[in-house]
Amino acid sequence: MTKLSIGPWIAAQKLPSPGLARDRAAFLERVKVRAESPSVAGFPLLGTGGSCGKPAFALPYRVTWDEENTLALEEVAREFGCFVEYGVYPHLKLEDGGQEVAAVQDWSTFGTVYLRPGYERAEELLVRLAEVLAPQSVVA
Known part of the structure; x- marks a missing residue:
């Protein structure tokens, strides 16, 4: 698998220069790309993390941390x-x-x-995390 292919989608929304920080029209132009939100490996992109700016993907289940899944997370x-x-x-x-x-x-x-979109194994990591964190009732 490869790094995430959504880099251009994210980059198109970033503030290109501090001088445009108060430019509403420039902001509205940049966010037009949000009309179509991409997905990766079947997981919908929710947007980007507020402070970290990393793309966020929804898992098809709730995660509740316990001994078993934290050990699985460490193995991944x-x-x-x-x-x-x-x-x-x-x-x-x-x-x-x-x-x-x-x-x-x-x-x-x-x-x-x-x-991290530039991480070489990002898509593969997303798939593995989804596999190992899935509650047993979802895996069946």
């Missing part, structure tokens, strides 16, 4: 050369340098995965 992290940093929610960071490549939040009616 190892598969991808990462470790898990437990803050308000878990973040997967590369062992080599500590760059954050993913985060999984659980405080809504569905799980959300945030991914």
Whole structure:
């Protein structure tokens, strides 16, 4: 699998220069791309994280953290050369340098995965996280 293909979609919405920060017309022009929201590996893009700017993808189930799925999360992290940093929610960071490549939040009616778009294995990581975090009743 590859890194996320939605980079141009996200880039088209970013503030191109500080001088346009108060330009409503420029903002309205940039957000026209939101009329069609892409998906990756069948997971709908929700938008981007407020502070981190990473694309957010909806999982088709709610995530409730427990011993079993945090251990599974740590195993997936190892598969991808990462470790898990437990803050308000878990973040997967590369062992080599500590760059954050993913985060999984659980405080809504569905799980959300945030991914670094330039990470070479982002789509593969999204699919693996969806597999291992799925409640057993959803897997069947």
